Amino acid sequence: EAGVVQSPRYKIIEKKQPVAFWCNPISGHNTLYWYLQNLGQGPELLIRYENEEAVDDSQLPKDRFSAERLKGVDSTLKIQPAELGDSAVYLCASSDRGGRGYNEQFFGPGTRLTVL
């Protein structure tokens, strides 16, 4: 079974530029998460989707960050404009709400963003 897929794996941009990250969750997983991880820190939740609905976006900086999951499968996270402090790894995770380990989250490889 394929795991969570993310692209790109690495992205280098200049500040004030826009950037987008893409995630395809594990097949059948209806819950999708976007996390941010800084060096030496644990992942921090940005947004959680149940199917196509964003059910928890309280930690998403909405002035510059946006996300969508239009058909309830893959998702895109966008930053516009990017700031130096946005340099981090952006992780996508998914879980199967109806499954036995319903809240076990599985992570993709992440996108490492560097803002110059």
Place this chain on the structure above:
Amino acid sequence: RKEVEQDPGPFNVPEGATVAFNCTYSNSASQSFFWYRQDCRKEPKLLMSVYSSGNEDGRFTAQLNRASQYISLLIRDSKLSDSATYLCAAEPRSYQLTFGKGTKLSVIP
């Protein structure tokens, strides 16, 4: 106080040793707990889930102490390949995980 706290380490242990990490959580409403392993520049990988008092999987044992609000991870017979950062996560609200900063383990030949 942070919701989930871990000793960052590093824990440097010889091969074959037994090592234990503790993780404390502040929200007593947390019901489920998880240990993830994260290798350098890789994503976190689920190691163990803890829903009741504990869980065991081979050389790895996780124990939950609700009274003192901590979970532990015990690794027996450490292997070089166990070297990684171990992240603890609690579920204070349904479907939302709060992670600690991780504990770094280095197993030395």
